[in-house]
Amino acid sequence: MASSIPLDTLKASLVHPPKVTSVKALVESTDFSSLIPSFYTFTHNLHDEPISDDPDDSIPIIDISLLVSSTPEEQSQVIHQLTKACSDWGCFMVINHGVSESLTKAMIASFQEFFDLPEEEKKEYQGNHVMDPIRCGTGFNPSINKANLWRDFLKCVTHPEFHSPNKPAGFSEIALEFSKRNQEVVTVLLKAISKSLGLEESYIDKAANFELGLQLLAANYYPACPEPEKAIGIPSHYDHGLLTILVNNGVSGLQVKHKEKWFNVNIHPNALFVQVADHLEILSNGKYKSIAHRALVNNKATRMSIALAHGPSLDTVIRPAPELADNESHPLMYVEMTYREFLELQQTGKLRSKFRLNSEQCKAF
Ligand SMILES: O=C(O)CCC(=O)C(=O)O
Numbered sequence: 210m211a212s213s214i215p216l217d218t219l220k221a222s223l224v225h226p227p228k229v230t231s232v233k234a235l236v237e238s239t240d241f242s243s244l245i246p247s248f249y250t251f252t253h254n255l256h257d258e259p260i261s262d263d264p265d266d267s268i269p270i271i272d273i274s275l276l277v278s279s280t281p282e283e284q285s286q287v288i289h290q291l292t293k294a295c296s297d298w299g300c301f302m303v304i305n306h307g308v309s310e311s312l313t314k315a316m317i318a319s320f321q322e323f324f325d326l327p328e329e330e331k332k333e334y335q336g337n338h339v340m341d342p343i344r345c346g347t348g349f350n351p352s353i354n355k356a357n358l359w360r361d362f363l364k365c366v367t368h369p370e371f372h373s374p375n376k377p378a379g380f381s382e383i384a385l386e387f388s389k390r391n392q393e394v395v396t397v398l399l400k401a402i403s404k405s406l407g408l409e410e411s412y413i414d415k416a417a418n419f420e421l422g423l424q425l426l427a428a429n430y431y432p433a434c435p436e437p438e439k440a441i442g443i444p445s446h447y448d449h450g451l452l453t454i455l456v457n458n459g460v461s462g463l464q465v466k467h468k469e470k471w472f473n474v475n476i477h478p479n480a481l482f483v484q485v486a487d488h489l490e491i492l493s494n495g496k497y498k499s500i501a502h503r504a505l506v507n508n509k510a511t512r513m514s515i516a517l518a519h520g521p522s523l524d525t526v527i528r529p530a531p532e533l534a535d536n537e538s539h540p541l542m543y544v545e546m547t548y549r550e551f552l553e554l555q556q557t558g559k560l561r562s563k564f565r566l567n568s569e570q571c572k573a574f
């Protein structure tokens with residue numbers, strides 16, 4: 210029992226990562242104590258930065274059904290709301306989107322079944338490279354982050370080619386349906402967002418070659434953590450791609466950074482939470498900013514989230530729309546590179562400081 214061993218001795222024995230392949234296996238192992246191994250200790254003090262006490266219902270809500278079945282006046286109202294949501298917040302909730310609650314619940318349940326598979330069976334899908342079509346693992350990117358993260362994950366490329374593990378039973382069918390329905394939502398949103406930027410409706414679709422766009426279906430599994438203030442699910446980061454759609458299992462933990470404060474995001478049941486990601490920021494020449502977000506853990510319940518990243522095709526060179534740049538007040542702010550190059554560079558951990566550059570720095574890149 211942990212209580213019969215002196216604390217220091219116990220802590221010393223926990224300095225090295227245990228021989229477990231997932232956080233889930235760690236917390237379920239018989240000798241797991243109420244102290245987390247120091248390998249998971251995240252040094253950043255979560256309380257250094259202010260947390261907003263505003264209710265999270267100030268996050269904008271977009272009724273997407275009005276974009277397809279309403280009067281031109283109503284449509285332009287929603288487009289105006291989108292302009293505000295993307296420029297002020299970089300995120301919003303979408304309602305009346307047509308992805309049924311039962312499908313989302315079935316997807317979450319299927320991911321749970323995947324994580325419940327014996328570790329040996331999940332090993333088959335362990336991968337290291339961002340381009341692996343199916344990849345499960347633990348941590349975020351251990352080569353970049355010093356602390357291991359309190360999270361296991363499964364990621365599948367679901368578009369332009371669909372990949373998914375062949376177990377548990379039914380997973381593939383549900384994942385295919387879920388990714389298609391969400392792709393449709395993003396298609397509608399990208400048209401409206403193009404208009405919100407003053408561009409023609411199909412602008413982003415064409416510029417990103419969205420028909421061959423990369424869609425990544427990722428599930429995060431954060432077991433209840435006995436010392437939640439010492440660990441982190443995912444530290445502050447920005448997503449690649451144009452838009453990320455997020456849902457979760459009703460357990461909160463997601464925070465977004467807005468005006469230098471962290472906001473708790475409680476995703477409304479049957480709403481989709483949408484985040485502006487890096488490539489929409491680049492395409493809009495910084496008019497819309499990708500949003501910093503992080504996932505905290507708690508000591509009560511396992512949290513699961515599903516993040517669907519929607520990006521350009523891998524070979525698309527992403528650059529700011531020339532219509533949104535001029536030589537005076539809106540110079541080109543970003544370097545050009547293909548989405549594939551961006552993803553590979555991101556793996557090096559150096560990207561963030563490199564991709565937001567003005568044109569002088571672009572030349573030096
Ligand atoms: O768990 C969450 O709510 C956030 C997940 C996330 O940010 C990601 O997978 O990139």
Ligand SMILES: [Fe+2]
Nearest residue numbers: 446447448502
């Ligand atoms: Fe993210």
